[in-house]
Amino acid sequence: MNQPQRKEEAVRIADTSGDQNQYLTFQIGREMFAVGILYIREIIEYGSLTTVPMMPEFVRGVINLRGSVVPVIDLSARFGRGESAINRRSCVVILEVEGINGDEEQLQEIGVIVDAVSEVLEIPPGEIEPPPSFGARIRADFIAGMGKVQGNFVILLNVQQALNTREMAELAAIVDAPKDARDY
Template sequence: MSSAPDPLDMPRQFLSFALGQESFGLDIRTVREIIQHGAMTTVPLMPDFVRGVINLRGAVVPVIDLKARFGRGMATVGKKTCIVIVDSVRDGERTELGLMVDAVSEVITLEPGQVEPPPTFGGSTRRDFIAGMGRCADRFLVLLDPDRALDIAEMASLCEASQLALAA
């Protein structure tokens, strides 16, 4: 009788992307598609990290500026700026989110031995947003924990706080 392999002992694939000079990775299983940056509708009274919404085949999809979400100021739209559409879950319901990134690089396969735990101090990204550090040749890829970095409930509460502050 054989048991199923532990998913943590298996190679995993990550979509690598850039925010400024930093490289990040997101588990490919959470990524639905990548689209070009285009027309976006701004929504009043939202925090800076909510850039607006897009129409994706008839669905309203909020777009999160990851640079702003990580406290690095608003992203500047360039030639390679794109939106990564990811699946997120809120209250047991699947929601699509758009993540505005400076550029998408490639899909990288990492063996379990290439993934280190997140650093215990320092860093410019909230530690709880980081699932680990992926070793790729001579550099590290910051592997995001989508359940934390893209926590819909936390972002919704920040939006509500922003609306209340502006209304006061």
């Protein structure tokens, strides 16, 4: 039982050791974003989504990912820019982040909706600037840095913060409250 698992792990570590500077870039609205590929598990087509009632706009629903039920977050809504309109190129990028599950912190898969996936790029640390203190129209703590790619800036997402499960759960609780008091 243990042997093959360990091997797999070893392979993964070996494979990814050179990937520190690799980023997956994608589009949300008209802006380019990037996420370190070490967070990326897979990219799947948008579809077969089950909406979960009484959740804030940015929680789009849940999908069946090979037997696991994985939440799907609408990043555009999370950034306060309104719901993503689904188009032919819309994808769900599955990321792995630290999150709460019950009382425990553990790695969790979360899907995010993006308007289009672009490519995997190498962005060396020297090409990354600190996040701007204002003007990005996105909460500063969601931004890990600004990467320079061919003269343009891409926003490097702070995945752990943008997909902070604890915070999202608390936001969901607030959204829920007024509906709960609705008259019957």
